[in-house]
Amino acid sequence: xxxxxxxxxxxxxxxxxxxxxxxxxxxxxxxxxxxxxxxxxxxxxxxxxxxxxxxxxxxxxxxxxxxxxxxxxxxxxxxxxxxxxxxxxxxxxxxxxxxxxxxxxxxxxxxxxxxxxxxxxxxxxxxxxxxxxxxxxxxxxxxxxxxxxxxxxxxxxxxxxxxxxxxxxxxxxxxxxxxxxxxxxxxxxxxxxxxxxxxxxxxxxxxxxxxxxxxxxxxxxxxxxxxxxxxxxxxxxxxxxxxxxxxxxxxxxxxxxxxxxxxxxxxxxxxxxxxxxxxxxxxxxxxxxxxxxxxxxxxxxxxxxxxxxxxxxxxxxxxxxxxxxxxxxxxxxxxxxxxxxxxxxxxxxxxxxxxxxxxxxxxxxxxxxxxxxxxxxxxxxxxxxxxxxxxxxxxxxxxxxxxxxxxxxxxxxxxxxxxxxxxxxxxxxxxxxxxxxxxxxxxxxxxxxxxxxxxxxxxxxxxxxxxxxxxxxxxxxxxxxxxxxxxxxxxxxxxxxxxxxxxxxxxxxxxxxxxxxxxxxxxxxxxxxxxxxxxxxxxxxxxxxxxxxxx
Amino acid sequence: xxxxxxxxxxxxxxxxxxxxxxxxxxxxxxxxxxxxxxxxxxxxxxxxxxxxxxxxxxxxxxxxxxxxxxxxxxxxxxxxxxxxxxxxxxxxxxxxxxxxxxxxxxxxxxxxxxxxxxxxxxxxxxxxxxxxxxxxxxxxxxxxxxxxxxxxxxxxxxxxxxxxxxxxxxxxxxxxxxxxxxxxxxxxxxxxxxxxxxxxxxxxxxxxxxxxxxxxxxxxxxxxxxxxxxxxxxxxxxxxxxxxxxxxxxxxxxxxxxxxxxxxxxxxxxxxxxxxxxxxxxxxxxxxxxxxxxxxxxxxxxxxxxxxxxxxxxxxxxxxxxxxxxxxxxxxxxxxxxxxxxxxxxxxxxxxxxxxxxxxxxxxxxxxx
Ligand SMILES: Nc1ncnc2c1ncn2[C@@H]1O[C@H](COP(=O)(O)OP(=O)(O)OP(=O)(O)O)[C@@H](O)[C@H]1O
Ligand SMILES: [Mg+2]
Numbered sequence: 001x002x003x004x005x006x007x008x009x010x011x012x013x014x015x016x017x018x019x020x021x022x023x024x025x026x027x028x029x030x031x032x033x034x035x036x037x038x039x040x041x042x043x044x045x046x047x048x049x050x051x052x053x054x055x056x057x058x059x060x061x062x063x064x065x066x067x068x069x070x071x072x073x074x075x076x077x078x079x080x081x082x083x084x085x086x087x088x089x090x091x092x093x094x095x096x097x098x099x100x101x102x103x104x105x106x107x108x109x110x111x112x113x114x115x116x117x118x119x120x121x122x123x124x125x126x127x128x129x130x131x132x133x134x135x136x137x138x139x140x141x142x143x144x145x146x147x148x149x150x151x152x153x154x155x156x157x158x159x160x161x162x163x164x165x166x167x168x169x170x171x172x173x174x175x176x177x178x179x180x181x182x183x184x185x186x187x188x189x190x191x192x193x194x195x196x197x198x199x200x201x202x203x204x205x206x207x208x209x210x211x212x213x214x215x216x217x218x219x220x221x222x223x224x225x226x227x228x229x230x231x232x233x234x235x236x237x238x239x240x241x242x243x244x245x246x247x248x249x250x251x252x253x254x255x256x257x258x259x260x261x262x263x264x265x266x267x268x269x270x271x272x273x274x275x276x277x278x279x280x281x282x283x284x285x286x287x288x289x290x291x292x293x294x295x296x297x298x299x300x301x302x303x304x305x306x307x308x309x310x311x312x313x314x315x316x317x318x319x320x321x322x323x324x325x326x327x328x329x330x331x332x333x334x335x336x337x338x339x340x341x342x343x344x345x346x347x348x349x350x351x352x353x354x355x356x357x358x359x360x361x362x363x364x365x366x367x368x369x370x371x372x373x374x375x376x377x378x379x380x381x382x383x384x385x386x387x388x389x390x391x392x393x394x395x396x397x398x399x400x401x402x403x404x405x406x407x408x409x410x411x412x413x414x415x416x417x418x419x420x421x422x423x424x425x426x427x428x429x430x431x432x433x434x435x436x437x438x439x440x441x442x443x444x445x446x447x448x449x450x451x452x453x454x455x456x457x458x459x460x461x462x463x464x465x466x467x468x469x470x471x472x473x474x475x476x477x478x479x480x481x482x483x484x485x486x487x488x489x490x491x492x493x494x495x496x497x498x499x500x501x502x503x504x505x506x507x508x509x510x511x512x513x514x515x516x517x518x519x520x521x522x523x524x525x526x527x528x529x530x531x532x533x534x535x536x537x538x539x540x541x542x543x544x545x546x547x548x549x550x551x
Numbered sequence: 552x553x554x555x556x557x558x559x560x561x562x563x564x565x566x567x568x569x570x571x572x573x574x575x576x577x578x579x580x581x582x583x584x585x586x587x588x589x590x591x592x593x594x595x596x597x598x599x600x601x602x603x604x605x606x607x608x609x610x611x612x613x614x615x616x617x618x619x620x621x622x623x624x625x626x627x628x629x630x631x632x633x634x635x636x637x638x639x640x641x642x643x644x645x646x647x648x649x650x651x652x653x654x655x656x657x658x659x660x661x662x663x664x665x666x667x668x669x670x671x672x673x674x675x676x677x678x679x680x681x682x683x684x685x686x687x688x689x690x691x692x693x694x695x696x697x698x699x700x701x702x703x704x705x706x707x708x709x710x711x712x713x714x715x716x717x718x719x720x721x722x723x724x725x726x727x728x729x730x731x732x733x734x735x736x737x738x739x740x741x742x743x744x745x746x747x748x749x750x751x752x753x754x755x756x757x758x759x760x761x762x763x764x765x766x767x768x769x770x771x772x773x774x775x776x777x778x779x780x781x782x783x784x785x786x787x788x789x790x791x792x793x794x795x796x797x798x799x800x801x802x803x804x805x806x807x808x809x810x811x812x813x814x815x816x817x818x819x820x821x822x823x824x825x826x827x828x829x830x831x832x833x834x835x836x837x838x839x840x841x842x843x844x845x846x847x848x849x850x851x852x853x854x855x856x857x858x859x860x861x862x863x864x865x866x867x868x869x870x871x872x873x874x875x876x877x878x879x880x881x882x883x884x885x886x887x888x889x890x891x892x893x894x895x896x897x898x899x900x901x902x903x904x905x906x907x908x909x910x911x912x913x914x915x916x917x918x919x920x
Contacts, residue, residue: 010623449637452604453695455624456631457651457702464625467650471641 011462012378015370020382022367023389026425030408031259031396037407038253050253063235064257067216070147070231074154074215075208081155081306082162083204087192088299089163090170093288095300100307101547102537107310108160109483109533111490111507113220114526115153117514118313119144120225121320126329149225154218156310158211165207169200175286202272209269213262217397219493220507224514232258233399233493240403240497248407255400262395314530321527325520338524346521348502349509350528356420356505357489360427364484367428368435369470369477376443377451387436394433398493401426406497418500426494431487435480442476443469475544482540486533553580553738554614554705556601562609563596563762570596571762573610576918579755581736583729587749588759589785594742597759598708601740603627614705630699630737632709636691638683644694645670645679651702669701672731689720696728700735707732707739713748725752746786750774755919758782768919775899776915780829780907789831790872793905798824805830805902808866811846813897822902822911829903834861834875836900837893839883845892848872850885860884864891 041047054060089097122129123144133139142148173196181195219233226234232254240251291299321338323330342350367390375387393401405426409416416422450472454464492507499508506529513522541547556578563571571593578584586594599605601612603624611618619627639647648670652662670676673693683691692712699707712728713721729752732739743749749756750770758765758773758781766778777783780791794806796818803822804812807830822828848864851871855878862874862885874893876882885891902911 447635447637449633449635450639452602452624453631453633453637453639453698454650455604456602456627456629456708457698458625458628458654460623460625468639 011460011465012374016374016378016382016386019367019371019374019386023386025414026405027389027392027429030404033408034252034400034404035256037249038256040249042249050250051257053250054253054257060235060254063230063232066147066229067231067233070150070154070222071212071215073151074158075211077151077155078159078162078211079204079208082159082207083166083197083200085159085303085306086163086166086170087196088303089288090167090286091288092296092299093290094303100303103307103311104160104163105537106314106530106534107157107307108164109486109490109537110314110530111220111492111510111526112153112157112214112218113224113492113507113511113514114317114530115157115313116149116221116224117510117519117522117526118316119149119153120514121316121519122312123149145225145227146229150222150229150231153221153225154215156313157221158214159306160310161210161214162204162207165203165210166200169203170196171285173199173286178286205269205272209265212265213395216258216262217399217493219397219399219496220511224511233397236397236403237399237497240399248403251403252407255397255403258397258400259395262397266395317523317526317530320519321523323520323523328517328519330519338520342521342524342528346506346509346525349504349506349525352420352503353489353506353529356424356427356503357485360424360431360488361481361485363424363428364432364435364488365477365481368432368439368480368484369473371432372436372439372443373465373469373473376440377448387440390436391433393429396430398426398430398491399497401430402494402497405494417498418503420503423495423498423503423505426498427488427491430491430494431484434483434487435477438476438480438483439473442473446472475546478540478544479546482536486536489532490529553736555580555616556706556738556740557613557616558610559613560610561597561600561607561612563593563600563605564608569762574762574764576757576764576767577920578738578740579920581738582754583732583739583741583752585741585743585749585753585756586759587743587746587756587786588765590744592759593762594744594759595710596762598710598740598742601706602629602631602708628702628705630702630704630707632692632695632699632707632712634711634714636688636695636715638686638691638694638698640682640684643680643682644675644686647683647694648679648697648701651698655702665701669697672734673697673700673727688716689724692716692724693727696731700731700737704737707737708742709739710742711744712741713743714745721748728752750786758785760785764917766917772915772919776910776912777831777901778910778915778917780831780903783831783901783903787833788873789833789901791907792830792832794828794830796822796824796826796828807832807895808846811844813895813900815897815900815902817898817912818902819911819913827905828911829905829907830895831901831903832895833899834873835859836896837874838896839876839885840892840894843892845894846872847890847892848874850887850889850891853885853887864893 038050039046039048041049088094089100094100121127123141124130127144130141133141144152178191178195181191186194217233219237222229222231222234223237230238236251236254236258239254240248243249243251320330322334322336324333324335324337325331371383371386371390374383396404405422406417408414409422416425446469451464451469454468455461459467489505490507491505492511495505495508496511499505504512506525510522510525510529513519513525558574558576561571561574562569574597586597588594596605600607601619603619603622607620611620613619638644639650642650645666649662649666652665657665670679673696675690675693675697678686678690683694686694695712709728713724716724725748741749741752750773753770755767755769756773757767760781766773766782768776768778773782773786777786777789780789783789784791792807794808794812797804797806797812802814803816803818804814805818805828806812846866848866850862851865852863854861857878859875859877862876864872864874866872872893876884903909904911
């Protein structure tokens with residue numbers, strides 16, 4: 001009897017229980033109450049009026065249409081840029097390839113709203129480029145605000161997903177495939193469309209899903225550059241802010257609609273990719289070939305222009321952070337004033353970002369390792385359930401998650417609103433999937449006999465996990481943790497809803513500075529964030545000896 | 552003192568699928584006991600039940616009469632050698648071997664002494680400070696063996712430890728394992744599906760099929776006196792005949808074909824007159840007849856294999872049989888197309904009940920202690 005109970009209470013069962021409770025309290029309960037709330041009238045009775053209102057008033061439903069217009073255009077454009085870029089980089093010898101790859105990674109890992117804000121600095125009403133054209137040629141550049149601006153920022157920010165995914169797939173493609181095609185007389189464009197495209201299609205779709213989800217959920221970009229071109233996250237945010245004091249049932253209904261859409265897209269994508277994916281492994285990856293003449297020049301031009309555009313926001317931000325400012329204007333001359341101001345007035349936001357980020361990261365690593373291990377090696381109903389639940393935030397837009405947490409934890413006994421904990425919890429829940437996924441991937445590659453060897457040598461399952469499994473999982477865990485960390489410190493959509501005066505983070509501070517047109521300090525803060533991102537990336541490369549980031 | 556292992560009515564279910572239903576066997580202290588059988592018969596399953604990596608769903612497994620059913624894997628004190636070696640890639644060879652010892656309450660000197668000893672014994676001294684990813688398969692296998700033995704486990708378990716090695720190395724390692732096992736006298740359960748390996752290395756062998764033990768015996772008993780037709784055909788090759796028993800003037804005969812019978816005095820009482828039986832004759836248990844008695848057959852193929860010659864012959868009813876002949880110059884070699892008569896050597900052949908399930912040879916039992 002005792003021994004039976006003892007066996008039931010082994011390390012992994014206890015851990016499973018703890019993880020289950022964590023997600024029950026911080027994810028299932030808040031999302032559940034959000035869902036219920038969206039069907040409640042102000043007196044608590046069941047109603048569909050919020051959904052009715054949404055679909056009846058143009059002001060509301062057009063945000064949804066806007067969102068779709070933006071995301072679909074962005075996804076198509078990103079594919080149109082990302083796929084050829086990956087193909088050229090894989091098949092041709094490109095000068096400065098190493099640097100180009102790093103620049104692409106940096107541009108995808110930097111916060112999206114920095115892109116919006118730099119493009120305003122350049123092409124906005126009083127932007128440098130706009131003014132230059134106005135003064136010298138009397139030409140007005142087309143407005144950057146609204147749909148086209150959102151499209152520009154999102155595309156330049158998100159095409160790297162497609163590029164990185166497709167590059168990965170091309171690396172796995174054996175050159176014998178391509179050679180076989182050539183020996184059959186199929187070359188050039190025809191080879192690309194008949195052989196290579198179909199093979200990388202599942203990967204393109206997977207990348208497209210990421211682009212779609214990211215552009216659908218992003219709040220900062222349309223908020224800054226949209227100017228009245230309202231998308232769903234913006235609508236949710238503004239409805240939520242104006243409803244505060246009330247019980248936010250309408251914002252809840254909007255959130256429910258968003259979650260419904262992302263869920264459907266996610267499932268559809270999974271279904272398509274599962275049906276179409278091919279197992280590929282390459283003994284002899286495709287070797288980049290030398291080309292000459294016009295083809296070579298055009299290829300280089302295409303790559304340099306695209307990557308140049310993608311990295312412009314970072315360059316602009318770093319450059320302007322050292323400019324002298326007067327009010328919202330940059331004036332001639334260099335200075336550290338912006339940094340001084342930032343440290344004076346916003347030092348707390350820097351500290352908060354690092355402290356919350358590190359706490360969240362540690363918990364993410366621990367949870368990510370435990371959950372992925374339990375769901376791979378201790379497969380049962382509970383561990384699979386936790387695994388699915390933990391991946392769910394992947395498709396919940398940040399602002400929705402922020403609202404959910406705020407509504408659920410603004411009263412006793414779990415009064416967390418306004419504390420640092422609620423921000424950290426939101427980071428953990430949002431960014432855990434990265435670490436979980438890459439940890440799970442590496443466990444599949446580890447032979448279970450390694451653990452069994454340790455157990456048979458007298459180490460308990462827990463000590464075996466610490467001594468052997470955790471050690472061998474490290475490369476995968478670190479790759480995921482890097483992404484979790486970078487996306488945590490850049491997080492805006494849920495922070496903007498959850499922060500209070502004491503708990504604001506760098507991204508929130510940058511956002512408010514941009515809104516206040518205090519561009520110098522915003523640039524200085526953004527530079528600090530970008531440098532942190534780059535340094536983290538370099539440390540990761542150094543520690544793991546790898547040269548790649550898996551998204 | 553070595554440990555005995557006892558299986559009583561052991562059962563294993565995967566979900567609702569029972570792969571072992573009622574297994575009983577006793578492994579003696581210090582012996583090298585081999586589980587041999589075709590793929591999927593449950594060898595690995597049984598081994599992992601001893602190790603504690605699979606639950607025991609019925610019956611008991613005991614070490615020295617103490618049930619281990621409720622002891623978790625890490626407290627069973629077992630040394631295990633895995634098919635893929637499972638050497639920890641993040642530790643040097645020395646630290647791999649030391650890993651299990653670090654966990655035990657022994658003095659530092661004792662630890663160093665034991666490590667030096669085992670490293671010497673399995674001959675890995677030369678590369679003890681290397682990381683394992685640069686070792687050959689055979690070297691890794693030695694490390695795995697050292698790591699399992701150095702903790703002085705009660706029993707040593709090996710699941711096809713040699714199957715990833717090339718043929719020559721397999722024979723070297725087979726000898727090494729056998730010597731080391733004998734010198735420290737540790738009870739060992741060894742899994743293989745290679746019958747030659749089993750015959751060479753084992754003290755006793757259990758031949759398994761579909762989760763049942765078909766026979767337990769010494770290598771020679773298993774080969775010479777198989778308990779049933781499955782064992783007779785799985786270990787080495789046997790030509791099977793269906794025939795009948797005949798008793799005449801106090802002599803017992805078995806008919807291999809209608810016209811050919813052999814007098815046999817090794818049968819039990821159970822073999823009654825006129826009973827139909829199954830007869831197993833190994834290729835080397837035939838001789839060439841000079842006087843046209845025996846089984847008539849036509850030579851179809853001849854394979855010269857050095858030590859002996861292997862013939863494939865066709866009987867009049869169209870069945871094929873195999874016959875081998877020593878390459879002794881005194882022997883008359885036969886040619887393809889030739890018609891010959893083969894006689895079976897009565898004291899060597901095996902006779903089973905008609906269903907092939909039970910031997911009718913006196914003194915042959917399923918379990919040999
Ligand atoms: N984890 C499992 N779940 C379900 N069935 C299993 C599992 N492991 C093994 N089996 C089944 O149990 C039976 C015995 O398998 P086992 O691995 O013990 O065979 P084996 O004798 O070791 O074979 P091999 O020589 O191929 O290694 C097989 O029918 C197999 O399909
Ligand atoms: Mg097996």
